[in-house]
Amino acid sequence: MTPISTTDPINAQILVVSEDKIQGFQTEPLREISRLSGIELPTVVERLAAMLRGGTIRRIRQTLMATSLAQGALVAWQVPEERLQAAFDWMFQRDPFSGHVVIRSTDTQTAGSKYRLWTTLKVPQGFSMKKHADFLAKQTGATHYKLLPAKNLFVLGVGHVRRRGMEPGSKSPEPAEIVHTHIVQLSEEDWRVLVALKKEFTPEEIESSVNLQSASGKPEPFWSTRAREAGVDLETFHRVAKSLNERGVIGRFSTFLEHVKQLKTGEQVTRYNALFHWAVPQGRELEAGKEVGRFHIMTHAYWREAGPEFNHVNIMGVAHGTDKELVLKHKAAIDEHLAGIGVPVSYTNVFWGGRSEIKPSEISPIAYREFCEKNELDPEAMRG
Numbered sequence: 001m002t003p004i005s006t007t008d009p010i011n012a013q014i015l016v017v018s019e020d021k022i023q024g025f026q027t028e029p030l031r032e033i034s035r036l037s038g039i040e041l042p043t044v045v046e047r048l049a050a051m052l053r054g055g056t057i058r059r060i061r062q063t064l065m066a067t068s069l070a071q072g073a074l075v076a077w078q079v080p081e082e083r084l085q086a087a088f089d090w091m092f093q094r095d096p097f098s099g100h101v102v103i104r105s106t107d108t109q110t111a112g113s114k115y116r117l118w119t120t121l122k123v124p125q126g127f128s129m130k131k132h133a134d135f136l137a138k139q140t141g142a143t144h145y146k147l148l149p150a151k152n153l154f155v156l157g158v159g160h161v162r163r164r165g166m167e168p169g170s171k172s173p174e175p176a177e178i179v180h181t182h183i184v185q186l187s188e189e190d191w192r193v194l195v196a197l198k199k200e201f202t203p204e205e206i207e208s209s210v211n212l213q214s215a216s217g218k219p220e221p222f223w224s225t226r227a228r229e230a231g232v233d234l235e236t237f238h239r240v241a242k243s244l245n246e247r248g249v250i251g252r253f254s255t256f257l258e259h260v261k262q263l264k265t266g267e268q269v270t271r272y273n274a275l276f277h278w279a280v281p282q283g284r285e286l287e288a289g290k291e292v293g294r295f296h297i298m299t300h301a302y303w304r305e306a307g308p309e310f311n312h313v314n315i316m317g318v319a320h321g322t323d324k325e326l327v328l329k330h331k332a333a334i335d336e337h338l339a340g341i342g343v344p345v346s347y348t349n350v351f352w353g354g355r356s357e358i359k360p361s362e363i364s365p366i367a368y369r370e371f372c373e374k375n376e377l378d379p380e381a382m383r384g
Contacts, residue, residue: 069122271324312346
C-alpha cells in the first residue's frame with residue numbers, strides 16, 4: 001500500500017511544500033509542488049491522492065482570501081453549558097458560512113472565559129453579518145456573542161509538518177507584512193470562475209489531473225475540467241483567475257491535514273490549538289502584529305478589537321503543537337520579544353481549543369439566498 005503517514009520521508013517532503021507554500025494562482029499547481037519538493041510528479045500525485053483517500057489530508061483545494069470577498073469575523077459565543085455541544089453541531093452541520101468551529105477553555109478564569117464557543121463567520125457581499133449572527137444565536141440558544149472582525153492580517157498559513165520540532169523563539173529576520181482587509185467587487189464571470197476554482201478535489205480528480213487526454217491526444221492542462229464547469233474556455237479561466245490573484249482574492253493551493261483527530265496511521269498531527277491574546281497600547285497594534293507575525297510558530301495573526309469583555313485585547317494569533325508546555329514556551333518567547341523591543345502588554349491569555357471542526361466558509365451570494373429559502377428567511381430582510 002502507498003504510505004499515508006505524515007512521517008513517511010517522501011510524504012513529509014511533499015507536505016512541507018503542499019500545505020502552505022504554493023501561493024497565489026498556479027496554472028499547474030501539482031507540477032509546482034513537484035518542482036519545489038524535488039519529488040517526481042507521478043509520485044506527488046500518487047501520494048497526495050492516497051493521503052486524501054486515507055484521511056491524512058482532509059481536503060485539497062485552491063484557497064481564497066475570503067476577507068477580500070465577504071464580510072468576516074471571528075465570533076465568540078456565550079452558550080449555556082447544557083446547550084454547548086448542540087450549538088457546536090448546529091454551527092458545523094447547518095451553517096455553511098461558519099468555517100472553524102471550536103470549543104475553547106482557559107487555564108485562568110477571566111471575564112472572557114465564559115465565551116466557550118468560537119467560530120469564524122463569512123457573510124457574502126450585500127448581506128448583514130449582525131443579522132446572520134442574530135439568526136445563529138436564536139437557533140443555537142446563544143445568550144450573547146461578540147463579533148471580532150480583523151482590521152489587518154499579519155500571518156495566514158498553516159504548515160504543520162514544517163513546524164515540527166521548531167525551537168521556541170524561531171522567527172524571521174524581518175517583521176511580518178501587513179495584509180489589509182477590503183472587499184473586492186466581482187463580475188458574474190469572476191464569480192463563475194471563482195466557484196469552480198475553489199471546489200475541493202477528490203482523489204480521483206488528483207489522479208486524473210495528469211492523465212486526462214484532450215481530443216488531440218495530449219495531456220489536458222490542470223484546470224481544464226474546472227474551466228468547463230465555469231462555462232468558459234481555459235484561456236479565459238486562466239485570465240480571470242490571474243486577475244483575481246492580482247486583486248488579492250486568491251490565497252494558496254493547499255493540502256489541509258486532518259490535524260485534530262487521530263489518523264488511521266495512529267498519528268495525531270497536533271494536539272493543542274492555542275488562541276493567543278495580547279492587549280497592546282492603542283496606536284501600536286500594527287507594530288505589535290508585525291512582531292508577533294514574524295514568529296514561525298504562528299499560523300494566524302490578526303489585529304482584532306475585542307473590547308472590555310476581553311480586557312481590551314487587540315492582537316490575536318493561533319499556534320499548534322503536540323506538547324502543551326512547548327506551545328507555552330513558544331508564547332513565552334513572543335512575550336519576551338515584545339517586552340525586549342518596548343511594546344507593553346497590559347493583558348495576555350491563552351484560549352485552548354477542545355472539540356474542533358473546520359470547513360471552508362461559503363462566500364457566494366447565490367448560496368446565501370438558497371440558505372435563506374431553506375431556513376424560511378427573506379433574503380431581502382437579511383441585507384446589510
